[in-house]
Amino acid sequence: MIKNSHQTISTEVIKWRRYFHQYPELSFEEKRTSKVVGEFLKSIGLHVKENVNGYGVVADLIGSEKGPTIAFRADMDALPIQEETGLPFASKIPGVMHACGHDGHTAILMGAAALLAAQKNKLKGNVRFIFQPAEELSPGGAIGMIREGVLHGVDAIFGLHLWSEFPSGTFWTCYGPMMSSTDHFMIEIEGKGGHGGMPHKAIDSIVIASHLIMSAQHIISRNIDPLESGVITFGKLHAGTAFNIIANTALLEGTVRSFTPEVRKTLQTRLEELIEGLEKIYGAKITMNYRQGYPAVINHDKEVEMVIGVAKEVFGVENTRIMRPVMVGEDFSYYLKEIPGAFCFVGAGDPNHPIYPHHHPRFQIDESVLPLAVQWFYRLALEYLQ
Structure with a gap:
């Protein structure tokens, strides 16, 4: 009976995922998705709270005996990208x-909720399911969910991310820092401005921008411990109107990534000091708008041990691996700053199709x-609450 219910849920999870994929919704616009999620969670007997921080949904499964409360989180939002996969269930919403796999995350957590609801008499504690809006749009949906109390009474929180760049059916996590902070400047x-043939009468914003870009890389190599990690990337540079005119202004935009608060602070401070120095050297006016984004995802050791143990049972010992941290961000980090927990990746690279990175118009998962x-998720809850 239990085996049959697991097989049924597996089929339903894929159906849900395909439905969400056809009807994606941008950050803080997840109205249709949250309605489907909320109605399903009510139908299996959970205590459901809707419209949390916008379209967030929070549902509690109360076990048969008193005990700790464990939380699972899934993000629901999509991206402003025109799909090019050609899938029969491709997005029906233009643009x-x-x-990024959030359709899968949502369907997965619905499936876990269904299985656990059928086993609530075995639970010595409670499970809270958090369906979060707006992971993709800074400052993210996690902060608002926390402010609305979703972590009250929760002892530990866990989450996963489908990851197309890892082989399908593998499980990855690590101790301590796993994903970077994501700052934007x-x-x-x-x-x-001036004549291209008379640079001595001008203040060349392109030369200054070039100096700034190159010098910023020395912050990484000369101000950060070689055993630590940091990134300063300039993704945009706009300047000039013609080949023979010295540009009056230059606009630059980029990101700063790190794994520790100390390195994060150093990178911002040194970038500010570099700008002040270049102003004096060149006589230009340089202004910077620096915005701190998500903090680093930092896993807690005890919870990492637990998720690895469960993963070995589900994915197999040979498919459960310790990963190196990656310089991408996730607002799950805010939950981990509040309570113990762990985040992980589930490899979802489709072996039958070319592997495209996340946020690509041809991105697919297996x-x-x-x-x-x-x-x-199911076995993790049973182990934690038994």
């Missing part, structure tokens, strides 16, 4: 696509891993 250089992810 919006689930290009915009810099405007106001020089003095749906066969969804039932494994459901089982991981």
Whole structure:
């Protein structure tokens, strides 16, 4: 009976995922998705609270005996991308696509909720299911969910991310820092335009911008401990109007990534000091708007041990691995700053299709891993609450 219910849920999870994929919704616009989620959670007897921090949904499964409360989180939002996969269940919403796997995350957690609801008499404690809006849009949905009390009474929290760049059916996590903080800066250089043949009468904003870009890389190599990690990337540089005119202004935009608060602070401070120095050297006016984004995802050791143990049972010992931290961000980090927990990746690279990175218009996942992810949540709850 239990085996049959697990097989049924596996089929339903794929159906749910395909439905969400066809009807993706941008950050803080997840109205249709949250309605489907909320109605389903009510139908299996959970205590459901809707419209949390916008379209967030929080549901509690109360076990048969008193005990700790464990929380699982899934993000629901999509991205402003025109899908090019050609899938029969491709997005029907122009310019919006689930290009990061959140459709799968939502379906997986619904499946886990269904299985656990059927076993609530075995639970010595409670499970809270958090369906979060707006992971993709800074400052993210996690902060608002926390402010609305979703972590009150929760002892530990866990989450996963489907990851197309890892082989399908593998499980990855690590101790301590796993994903980086994600800061964003915009810099405007106001020089003095002039004739391309008379640079001595101008203040060349492009030369200053070039100096700034190159010098910023020395912050990484000369101000950060070689055993630590940090990134300063300039992704945009706009300047000039013609080949023979010295540009009056230059606009730069980029990101700063790190794994520790100390390195994060150093990178910002040194970038500010560099700008002050270049102003004096060149006589230009340089302004920077620096915005701190998500903090680093830092796992807690005890919870990592637990998720690895469960993963070995579900994915197999040979498919459960310790990963190196990656310089991408996730607002799950805010939950881990409040309470113990752990985050992980589930490999979902489709072996039958070319592997495209997350946020790509041809991004796909291997749906066969969804039932494994459901089982991981299910067994994790049983172990924690038994």
